Amino acid sequence: MGIAIRQFMKNQDSESPDQLKMESYMSEKSNVQTQSKIAIVADSRELGAVTTRELVRLGGQVKSETLAVGDFILSDRVVVERKDIEDFASSIIDGRLFEQAIKLKQYERPIIIVEGENPTGSGRVRPEALLGAYASLLIDYGIPIFWSPTPTHSAQLMLAIARREQVQEKRSLRIMSVPKPTTIEEQQEFIVASLPSVDRVRARNLLTALRTVERIFTAQKEELKSVDGIGDKISEDIRRVLTSKYVSKDKNQA
Numbered sequence: 001m002g003i004a005i006r007q008f009m010k011n012q013d014s015e016s017p018d019q020l021k022m023e024s025y026m027s028e029k030s031n032v033q034t035q036s037k038i039a040i041v042a043d044s045r046e047l048g049a050v051t052t053r054e055l056v057r058l059g060g061q062v063k064s065e066t067l068a069v070g071d072f073i074l075s076d077r078v079v080v081e082r083k084d085i086e087d088f089a090s091s092i093i094d095g096r097l098f099e100q101a102i103k104l105k106q107y108e109r110p111i112i113i114v115e116g117e118n119p120t121g122s123g124r125v126r127p128e129a130l131l132g133a134y135a136s137l138l139i140d141y142g143i144p145i146f147w148s149p150t151p152t153h154s155a156q157l158m159l160a161i162a163r164r165e166q167v168q169e170k171r172s173l174r175i176m177s178v179p180k181p182t183t184i185e186e187q188q189e190f191i192v193a194s195l196p197s198v199d200r201v202r203a204r205n206l207l208t209a210l211r212t213v214e215r216i217f218t219a220q221k222e223e224l225k226s227v228d229g230i231g232d233k234i235s236e237d238i239r240r241v242l243t244s245k246y247v248s249k250d251k252n253q254a
Helices: 001-011 015-033 049-058 087-092 097-102 129-140 151-168 184-193 200-210 214-217 223-224 234-242 249-253
Strands: 039-043 061-065 078-084 109-115 145-146
Touching: 001 087, 001 200, 015 049, 039 151, 049 061, 049 087, 049 151, 078 087, 078 097, 087 097, 087 129, 097 109, 097 129, 109 151, 184 200, 184 223, 200 214, 214 223, 223 234
Parallel strands: 039 061, 078 109, 109 145
Antiparallel strands: none
């Protein structure tokens, strides 16, 4: 029995060729990772987020751009849309979520990160609605979802993906732009969607109800409120933008 135990311990102490190969590979990868700064493009609106600060703290080289698609670009094929659970719930309510999903599909490997201890823990939307949205993103849009308990976990995941893409796969960064509207309908939706708190879904609702861009721009608050998805605040914001006098910054500074 003693001989068998000693032989077992000897086998444990000796390293197999496969193990040596793996350790050598990991050592080489570690050296490459130390020498190569991992670049990530962050949307300018994400600069104040804890997740972005964590990316920098963990060694990422974060570049700021105004992104038309996603919140973080990790390579020419990977884009990340990051939302905390309450923002995810809000995007369901106001219709932004699936519009963003369509844009994300311009990239070959889009990812949605949802931050929060409980992925169904929003106080604004029922768990069933959240799960339904997750199911639609996974099945209808084919976009994987990562539930991250903290911004640190989100940053760690993004750095791991960016390192794999840029170091191992030798991929570069690429920023996608949203295609310019070409048809009359797309141009009308684009113009109306530029109004405050109006996304593409609300723009379509307004156009369906009021028929023309001109009519929307001249409609009074009560008429705007009659449209699905347009409440007091949005109608007030729309009228304020449309009726306020423009003051040039240069003129104001003078």
